[in-house]
Amino acid sequence: MRKKRWVPWVLVGPALIVVFATTIYPLLAAFYYSFQKYDLRKPPQFAVQLASEAGDPLISVDWSLLSLNNYARAFSDARFINSLNVTFWFTVISVVLSVVIGLLIAVVVQKSGLLQTLTKILLIFPFAVSPALKGYSWRYMLHEEYGIYDLLIDVLIVKPINLVIELINILPFVDITPVSESIVWLADKFWALFMLAMSETWGWAPLIALMFVGALGSIDTQIFEAARIDGANNWQIFWRVTLPLLRPVILIVTMLKTIFSLKMFDQVVTMTGGGPVRATQTINYYIHQVGFVRNLDIGYASALSYILVVILSVFAVLYVSKVLNRN
Amino acid sequence: MRVSYRSAVLLLAVVLMAIPMGAVFAQDADIMDPATFGLQEGKPYDGTHLDFLICCNTAPQFASGAVKGAEEFTAMTGITVSWGNIPFGAYQEALYLEASNPNTEYDIVAYVDAWGTNIYDYLHPLNDFVDDAGFDWDDYGPAYQSASTGNSDTIYGLPFRGHPLLLHYRADVLEAVGVDVPTTWQEVSEVAQAIVDSGMDITPIAMYYGLNVDQNLFNWYSHLWGAGTDIFDENWEPAFNNETGVAATEQYVSYVRDGYSAEASVAWNEQEANEELIQGRAAMFVGWWWMATRMVYSDVPEVADNAAFAPAPGWEGGVTTSYGYLWPVGILAQSDDLEASLEYLKWLLHPITERRIVLDAEDPALDTNVAVRLSILADEEVNAAHNGLQGVASEVLATARTIPLIPQYTEVIPFLAEAINEIAVDPNADIQSVLDLAAEDTRYTMDSAGYYE
Numbered sequence: 033m034r035k036k037r038w039v040p041w042v043l044v045g046p047a048l049i050v051v052f053a054t055t056i057y058p059l060l061a062a063f064y065y066s067f068q069k070y071d072l073r074k075p076p077q078f079a080v081q082l083a084s085e086a087g088d089p090l091i092s093v094d095w096s097l098l099s100l101n102n103y104a105r106a107f108s109d110a111r112f113i114n115s116l117n118v119t120f121w122f123t124v125i126s127v128v129l130s131v132v133i134g135l136l137i138a139v140v141v142q143k144s145g146l147l148q149t150l151t152k153i154l155l156i157f158p159f160a161v162s163p164a165l166k167g168y169s170w171r172y173m174l175h176e177e178y179g180i181y182d183l184l185i186d187v188l189i190v191k192p193i194n195l196v197i198e199l200i201n202i203l204p205f206v207d208i209t210p211v212s213e214s215i216v217w218l219a220d221k222f223w224a225l226f227m228l229a230m231s232e233t234w235g236w237a238p239l240i241a242l243m244f245v246g247a248l249g250s251i252d253t254q255i256f257e258a259a260r261i262d263g264a265n266n267w268q269i270f271w272r273v274t275l276p277l278l279r280p281v282i283l284i285v286t287m288l289k290t291i292f293s294l295k296m297f298d299q300v301v302t303m304t305g306g307g308p309v310r311a312t313q314t315i316n317y318y319i320h321q322v323g324f325v326r327n328l329d330i331g332y333a334s335a336l337s338y339i340l341v342v343i344l345s346v347f348a349v350l351y352v353s354k355v356l357n358r359n
Numbered sequence: 360m361r362v363s364y365r366s367a368v369l370l371l372a373v374v375l376m377a378i379p380m381g382a383v384f385a386q387d388a389d390i391m392d393p394a395t396f397g398l399q400e401g402k403p404y405d406g407t408h409l410d411f412l413i414c415c416n417t418a419p420q421f422a423s424g425a426v427k428g429a430e431e432f433t434a435m436t437g438i439t440v441s442w443g444n445i446p447f448g449a450y451q452e453a454l455y456l457e458a459s460n461p462n463t464e465y466d467i468v469a470y471v472d473a474w475g476t477n478i479y480d481y482l483h484p485l486n487d488f489v490d491d492a493g494f495d496w497d498d499y500g501p502a503y504q505s506a507s508t509g510n511s512d513t514i515y516g517l518p519f520r521g522h523p524l525l526l527h528y529r530a531d532v533l534e535a536v537g538v539d540v541p542t543t544w545q546e547v548s549e550v551a552q553a554i555v556d557s558g559m560d561i562t563p564i565a566m567y568y569g570l571n572v573d574q575n576l577f578n579w580y581s582h583l584w585g586a587g588t589d590i591f592d593e594n595w596e597p598a599f600n601n602e603t604g605v606a607a608t609e610q611y612v613s614y615v616r617d618g619y620s621a622e623a624s625v626a627w628n629e630q631e632a633n634e635e636l637i638q639g640r641a642a643m644f645v646g647w648w649w650m651a652t653r654m655v656y657s658d659v660p661e662v663a664d665n666a667a668f669a670p671a672p673g674w675e676g677g678v679t680t681s682y683g684y685l686w687p688v689g690i691l692a693q694s695d696d697l698e699a700s701l702e703y704l705k706w707l708l709h710p711i712t713e714r715r716i717v718l719d720a721e722d723p724a725l726d727t728n729v730a731v732r733l734s735i736l737a738d739e740e741v742n743a744a745h746n747g748l749q750g751v752a753s754e755v756l757a758t759a760r761t762i763p764l765i766p767q768y769t770e771v772i773p774f775l776a777e778a779i780n781e782i783a784v785d786p787n788a789d790i791q792s793v794l795d796l797a798a799e800d801t802r803y804t805m806d807s808a809g810y811y812e
Binding site for chain 1: 625626640777
């Protein structure tokens, strides 16, 4: 029977159209705009023009309207450089915390049992919460008057420390200042960034834990038994056997999380507004401000976006190659 | 025919009851008459549908306009109108994207005065409309007129919702402490100190220095202008970092530095600070007058029962000037239904419509005190319904002004908002040097835009 070659195209056609319209076209358009002066406040004057009358060339290009100015400007823009710095530290903190906490959760819930199964089901919920809502929730949970996290930190950490300090202060010639019970988390540059990363970890660590649970389940139990027969204790088994075997998954998860952390936007808007000062202005947040809120400079915002695309591409290529190698 | 005494009394009662009912019916007849609003007879735009780009229909000031009288307008004209409901946090972006979109579905647009400067090229000038429709332009205060025209001769939008800054305070607290309502910022500090000295368990004032849609600048402007300086001088050079500007900023952050406002206020936005007042944790708050109903309807009885309002404080020895914040409403130049949109504005912005909206307090979710016309603000019945709030607003608006209405100002705002936030967050920050850095950034932006050529 003759193969109908058009059938696969018809089947994937709708998906291809959607991908082109929502991903390929915006990517190409942004690349083009990144070389243009394009201010949203004024009707744009594009370098590339389609023929308006019969007899005109199909496409005409006014090269004088294209330049590398937007890219050059980025590297002398102190605010953009600040956003690179903020994004770097946010990524480091959120990736490390997500992976480490995710791994700890996985080790705890990997065994079979009703409680473990229930926990595994519940674990997906934080990831299902929308990032914008996550930001709002965290803003209120950290509120120094009625925030639940602020209260927990006070009760579980600050008060016990102060109790110890109070006891020590009974001694003669000792006068240690108690720890403040009212830390304004989102008013401190370090804590605001840290809490932003924590809000991200809250959503991602459980998902990563589920990935690790899957990976742990695929390890042959005979390996653990052999280690135990050789006299290894639980810690040695985890450190010398489990962790090395999980290394490929850890690498994949780390790269995936890095890509998502580099794109941080929603929680910045709803949780910190980029503050205090500029301490939580990530690259995506800054690009949004430049393009759609402050400068309305689509050309410059596109150039900044492409710098982010280049950074993300490095991790995306590494991620994809790792996944393909693993398969 | 004999009429019994009882029947006579009954008849009289019916007649007496019918008089006000008749007035209501007469009014209803007026509000159903297109001529009352200058609308065209014969429903020439029957079947037309308009889309109105606007935010926040959970806020009574906007929701009330969408609901109250909307059916009557449609009955008179055959025009239906859909109001948008875009959250405030996303509205600025939505406004710019829709205004610059040649194929936008929106016809009418409401915008914050400062944002409007970026979409002037996309708005239909309304000068002819104001003349033809017999709009009383002088019925708007100077701040609202400036905000509607961008200080030019072109009317880009018409005042729709406007907000003077008021001091919202707890009358019982001030009375207990034995102090008068402060009229200057310096007096605010004195009253705050008196509250602290009294030992009352309440924060004297709830300020908002956090970074959130630039709200930390609202009261800073009052300090700056009151002290006698401005954002720019006459040559568009930054002036906010001069000696007066530094003194004004010093006073502005003193409330948190001196402990009169909670330490956390350095991260608060306007809503969070207002929440302190309406939950009974703060005695004073300076914010927009639309928030007054939040205090009046507070769930805390001692807050609701002692809700009081006064003009926003001024500067000792200076002119009391605060920011009159306006939401003008305009028509997008690319609208296919320009004439129908103009018909809608005739009705929406008519004094009768505005008056009805502020007088109708039947539903608390739609109860609003917000009016923009001087005649409505001076209306006795309106004032009686809102405990004289409109009178207080008139007083503020008499000297209120607007912020620099140039497109570059939206680029300058983050420099200022971040500087204020930095000074508030860091008690050791040197005000002069932080403002100098913001001035440098401001100057660069203005220079790049060609202001110094």
